[in-house]
Amino acid sequence: MGAAIEVHGLVKRYGTLAAVDGVDFTVPSGTVFSFLGPNGAGKTTTTEILEGLRRRTAGSVEVLGLDPWTQAGPLHRRIGVIPQDFRFFDKITPKEAIEYYRTLFHTDVDPGHLLAQVELLDKMDARYDTLSGGQKQKLGLALALTNDPEICFLDEPTTGLDPHARRAIWAVIRTLKREGRTVFLTTHYLEEAELLADQVAIIHHGKIIAAGTPGEIIRAHGRPARISVEGSPELATYLQTKLAIPAVPHDGRVDVELNDRRDALKILSAIDQSGLPWQAFETRQDTLEDVFVRLVGQMDEGALQSEVPP
Amino acid sequence: MNLRHIGADLKVVVRTYFRNPVALFFSLFFPIILIALFGLIFSSVGSGSVTVEVINEDHNSPASVAFLSALNNTSVVRVALVTDTSVTPSSFATWLGQNDDPVGLVIPAGFGASYHLGTPVNLTVFTNPQDASASGTVLGAVQGVANGFNLQRACGGQNCTPIIGFSTQNVGSQVYKYIDYLIPGLIGFTILTSPMFSLVDISSSYRKDGIFRELSLTPLTRSEWLTSRVIWYVLLTFLSAAIMIGAGVGLFGAHVTLTAGVVPFLVVGPFFFVSLGMLAGSVAKTPESAALVGNIVTFPMMFLSGTFFQVSMFPQYLQLFARVLPLYYVIDGMNQVMLFSNTSKALVDLLVVLVGSVVVFLLAVRLFKWRDE
Numbered sequence: 094m095g096a097a098i099e100v101h102g103l104v105k106r107y108g109t110l111a112a113v114d115g116v117d118f119t120v121p122s123g124t125v126f127s128f129l130g131p132n133g134a135g136k137t138t139t140t141e142i143l144e145g146l147r148r149r150t151a152g153s154v155e156v157l158g159l160d161p162w163t164q165a166g167p168l169h170r171r172i173g174v175i176p177q178d179f180r181f182f183d184k185i186t187p188k189e190a191i192e193y194y195r196t197l198f199h200t201d202v203d204p205g206h207l208l209a210q211v212e213l214l215d216k217m218d219a220r221y222d223t224l225s226g227g228q229k230q231k232l233g234l235a236l237a238l239t240n241d242p243e244i245c246f247l248d249e250p251t252t253g254l255d256p257h258a259r260r261a262i263w264a265v266i267r268t269l270k271r272e273g274r275t276v277f278l279t280t281h282y283l284e285e286a287e288l289l290a291d292q293v294a295i296i297h298h299g300k301i302i303a304a305g306t307p308g309e310i311i312r313a314h315g316r317p318a319r320i321s322v323e324g325s326p327e328l329a330t331y332l333q334t335k336l337a338i339p340a341v342p343h344d345g346r347v348d349v350e351l352n353d354r355r356d357a358l359k360i361l362s363a364i365d366q367s368g369l370p371w372q373a374f375e376t377r378q379d380t381l382e383d384v385f386v387r388l389v390g391q392m393d394e395g396a397l398q399s400e401v402p403p
Numbered sequence: 404m405n406l407r408h409i410g411a412d413l414k415v416v417v418r419t420y421f422r423n424p425v426a427l428f429f430s431l432f433f434p435i436i437l438i439a440l441f442g443l444i445f446s447s448v449g450s451g452s453v454t455v456e457v458i459n460e461d462h463n464s465p466a467s468v469a470f471l472s473a474l475n476n477t478s479v480v481r482v483a484l485v486t487d488t489s490v491t492p493s494s495f496a497t498w499l500g501q502n503d504d505p506v507g508l509v510i511p512a513g514f515g516a517s518y519h520l521g522t523p524v525n526l527t528v529f530t531n532p533q534d535a536s537a538s539g540t541v542l543g544a545v546q547g548v549a550n551g552f553n554l555q556r557a558c559g560g561q562n563c564t565p566i567i568g569f570s571t572q573n574v575g576s577q578v579y580k581y582i583d584y585l586i587p588g589l590i591g592f593t594i595l596t597s598p599m600f601s602l603v604d605i606s607s608s609y610r611k612d613g614i615f616r617e618l619s620l621t622p623l624t625r626s627e628w629l630t631s632r633v634i635w636y637v638l639l640t641f642l643s644a645a646i647m648i649g650a651g652v653g654l655f656g657a658h659v660t661l662t663a664g665v666v667p668f669l670v671v672g673p674f675f676f677v678s679l680g681m682l683a684g685s686v687a688k689t690p691e692s693a694a695l696v697g698n699i700v701t702f703p704m705m706f707l708s709g710t711f712f713q714v715s716m717f718p719q720y721l722q723l724f725a726r727v728l729p730l731y732y733v734i735d736g737m738n739q740v741m742l743f744s745n746t747s748k749a750l751v752d753l754l755v756v757l758v759g760s761v762v763v764f765l766l767a768v769r770l771f772k773w774r775d776e
Contacts, residue, residue, distance in 0.1 A: 146616060146774045165774075166622070174620050180612040184422035185415055196411035197621045220422070 096155075097122035097244050097275040098143060103152035105138050105299075112138045114299035115152070120292065122243070125266065125276040127290035129283065131389055135299040136279045137177060140248050143277065144174050157243060170198065173237030177248040177279075179230060183222040187213055187232045190221070194239040202239055210268070211235045212261050227258030234265055244275040252281060263289060283382035293381070297389055307381050314388055315379030318351040320360050323372035331367045336360065351376065404630065408623050412631040420635070430597050430639055434647045437589050441711060442582050442655040453537045454481045455544075456499060456507040458492060464515030470548060470567075471510075477544045496529055499574040505531040506541045507574070518566055521556060526569040545569055582657040584713050587737035590644045592710040594672035595701065595730050597643075598636045599680040603697035606684025606771065615773035626768045629681060633764075636673035644669055664740035664749060671756045672733040678764040679729075685771035709734040732756050 098120040105113040113135040120126040130136045141147040142154060145161035145168050154161055159168045181190060191204040208214045211231040216224060224232065230250060237245055247266070251259040259282075266289055269276050280286055286293050287307045294304040303310050322328070329342035332349055336359065340349045349360050357376070364371055420426055455474075461467040475482040485507075490498045492509045499505045507529035517524035528545055530538035549567040556566055609615045618628065644665075651657035683700055687693035707721060708714070708730035714722055725731045736752030739745040 144620070146619065165619075169620050170622060172620075176613055176616060178613065179617070180614055181617065182415055182419055182614070184419045189415070189418065193411050193415055194621060196407055197623050199407075199622075 095122055096120065097124075097157060098126070098277065099153075099155045100139075100143070101153045103139065103142065103154060104150045105135070105142060105147070106150045111299050113142070113149075113296075116296065116299070116301055118294050118301065118304060120275060120277060122275045123270070123273050124291040125270050125278060125289050127286035127293045128277065128279045128296065129286055129293060129385060130279075130296035134296045136296055137248060139296065140246060140277070140279055144172065144246055145169065170240060171242060172244045172246060173240060173242030174246045175230070175233040175237045175248065175250055177252070179233030181221050181229070181232065181236075184220050186218050186220055187224075187235065188217045190232060190236060191239055194236050198240040200240055202241070207235045207238060210238070211265055227254045227261075230254060230258070230262065234262065238269075242274065244277060245269055246277045248279050249281060250278070251285060259285075283380065283385050287381040295385060295388060297392055302388055302392060303384070311379055311381060311384055314384045316383075318376060318378045319348045320351050320357060320374060321346050321348045321377050322364060322374035323347075324364070324369060328364070328367055328369045328371060331369065332360070332363055335363050335367075348377070404624075404627055405622075408627045409631045409634070412623060412628060413634055416631060416635045420639075426601075430593070430643055431646060434589060434593055434643045435650045437592070438585065438647055438650045439654060441585055441589070442651065453479065453506060453540045454483050455541050456483050456485050457510065458485050458490065458495060458507070459510045460492065460512040461510050461514040462512070466515035466518045467510045470514075470552060473548045473551065474508075474544055477547065479540050480544045492527070496572060496574050499529055499531075505529075505574045506537050508541070508545060518552070518556070521566055523566055523568060526567065528569050528571045529574050530571050531574050542571065580657070582651055582655040583659060583742055584709070584738065585711070586648055586651040586657050586659050587734055587741050588710040588713075589647055590640070590669070590737060591672070591708060591730055591734035592705065593643050593647070594640055594669070594733060595676055595704055595708075595710075597639065598632075598673055598677040599683070599697060599701045602632065602677055602680025603684045603693050606681055607687065607690035607693040610773075611690060619773040625771060625773060629678065629764065629768060629771075632681075633674050633677045636677050637670050640669045640673045659741040660744060662740055662744075664746065665737060667753050668733055668736050668740070668749075668756070671753060671760055672730075675729055675733070675756055675760040675763060678760060678767045681771055682763055682767040685767060704728045704730040707731075709738070729756060729759050732759075 096119045098118075100119070101117050103113055103116040104111060116135070116139060118126075128136055128139065138147065142149045143156055143161055145156075145165035148162050156168060157171055161168055185193070187208055188204045191202070191207055195202055195204070205214060205217065208217050211234050213228060213231045213235060216228055219228075221229065221232070234247075234250065237247075250266075251262050254262070263285070266276055266278065270289075276289075278286070278290065290307060292305065293307050293310055294301050295310070296302070303314055305313070323345060324342075324347045325345075326342040326347075329340045329347045332338070332340040332347065336349075336356075338350055338352075338356070338360070340347055351357060351360070361374070364374070457471060459467050459471070471482050471484075474480060485495075485498075487498075492511075495507055495509060499507045509527040509529070511524065511526070514524050514526075526545065526549070528542055530542065532538070546569070549565070549569065552567050553565045648657075648659060648661070652659070679700065680697065683696045684693045687696045703724075704710075706712070707717070707725050708728045709725070710730070714725045714731065714735070717725065732752040732755045736749045736756070739749035739752065
């Protein structure tokens with residue numbers, strides 16, 4: 094499986110500000126790659142450079158073996174893009190929009206088929222300005238698919254959508270992957286990335302701070318799994334002494350580290366034997382969101398401290 | 404340039420346009436309103452009597468004075484003696500052609516004497532073939548008064564030759580009324596304003612809404628996009644020109660020559676102003692400054708290129724200024740073909756606009772970016 098996208102040492106500077114500051118990553122073809130980061134981290138800038146909409150300052154970028162800026166024409170025939178906040182001509186219907194793109198791209202795709210795929214068939218003849226936010230986004234998705242693209246770039250495709258519309262878009266993304274297309278997805282929603290992505294990269298202040306599969310990132314940067322039980326600090330002391338495993342009391346709960354699944358029974362029976370009062374327990378594992386919030390938070394704190402004069 | 408791309412884009416433009424009632428109103432009904440408004444303000448329709456310009460070569464002999472006062476008393480014509488002494492009967496036809504009231508009468512020298520002697524004498528009536536009703540009125544009045552004078556000289560018998568007769572002559576050159584100039588002027592006005600305002604607006608709003616960005620991801624090129632706009636505004640210009648000519652002729656009896664010579668101007672004009680609108684929009688960085696640049700370019704042309712007022716009425720320095728305005732050449736060219744039938748002058752105007760259009764189009768395509776650096 095070759096690489097659909099290869100980025101090495103990518104830099105984009107606006108004046109003295111580096112919006113993207115030495116970014117490397119590879120997206121194998123046929124996979125879903127999710128690009129995460131807080132607002133202003135450099136996500137959209139990177140995405141637009143890959144799409145050939147923005148010129149890079151330095152570094153090498155290859156999308157389907159093409160330079161996105163100098164070979165934008167041939168590239169655009171092979172990729173599909175839904176920009177963040179997709180807008181189209183107000184008075185044009187989804188069917189007409191697809192017919193328009195079909196002529197521009199010289200394809201013979203059936204508008205009905207494409208609109209059915211994104212669940213917009215019932216709005217085929219409704220004018221764009223009468224569509225809801227989710228329906229507009231679905232039209233964007235349908236248009237991005239008009240040219241049967243090898244890579245789909247989706248920049249925050251579900252932002253501002255209701256849960257039902259979001260799930261509909263997720264279903265389309267899964268179909269795209271099944272059809273063997275590469276999907277480059279930027280999103281604010283970490284659960285979305287965790288659900289859909291094969292590979293994830295987290296960008297912050299223009300640099301990639303974590304990359305890999307969601308599981309790899311959680312393992313590398315997340316806290317270990319733990320059993321959390323409602324109980325007093327005394328219970329924590331008891332468990333730590335008894336089991337020689339870190340047990341941390343906080344907010345009326347005790348978190349006991351769970352390095353091995355088989356320790357779970359040992360921990361639970363120790364709780365029971367303690368004779369101390371305890372209530373509901375649960376097992377907890379860091380999600381991608383926990384990791385993301387901690388990584389980004391740590392970096393910002395670090396940045397804050399380094400700015401404080403000694 | 405791919406014609407299928409242009410066709411597909413044109414379809415979107417046409418649909419957008421016809422589904423937008425405000426745009427439809429402004430480009431199709433607004434011209435009628437303008438024609439009606441300016442036509443009513445400036446044309447002297449319904450003044451009641453026809454003014455007839457008179458040269459009295461008989462130096463106010465009692466008979467000639469009596470004849471003119473009888474003519475004036477018919478109340479269907481109003482006699483106005485030509486005071487300009489440089490006007491002679493031989494130059495009268497030309498002079499009348501440039502006058503607001505292009506019908507005239509010449510009383511020859513010796514009129515009074517002939518009348519008293521009973522020798523036949525001929526008056527000359529100058530009529531305007533463009534204005535049959537005024538001409539008819541004057542002819543009827545002169546005929547009536549002459550008959551009365553002939554009867555007074557007791558020429559009642561069968562073989563009586565009337566003493567006072569008259570011949571007619573057409574005024575020398577074509578006669579133009581305000582409404583005649585107004586039609587090419589207002590066609591020019593629409594050629595200027597509708598693409599300029601629309602393209603300036605589109606160039607900034609499409610950029611803001613990311614529509615250019617969206618289009619840049621398709622194989623549509625900027626020159627194809629701009630060409631489809633040019634074609635659309637050419638079609639729209641044909642439509643509104645037809646409406647304006649219809650309204651001008653129908654409501655105010657305007658006289659314009661409809662020749663194929665108008666067509667190049669209805670094509671090259673929109674070509675120029677679509678490109679200029681796009682150029683103005685591309686030069687500006689924000690929607691506000693785009694509107695400002697658009698207005699700075701548009702407003703002087705709106706009034707000083709011969710739209711509502713003929714450039715020849717302006718003071719000298721304004722006439723010179725008008726000659727740097729591209730719209731001047733569009734309107735002057737249309738005046739040359741629609742009014743003066745002066746093809747060679749029209750060709751010069753056409754060439755000026757055509758060269759300008761190509762330059763502005765290429766510049767607009769070059770400066771108008773739909774992706775960011």
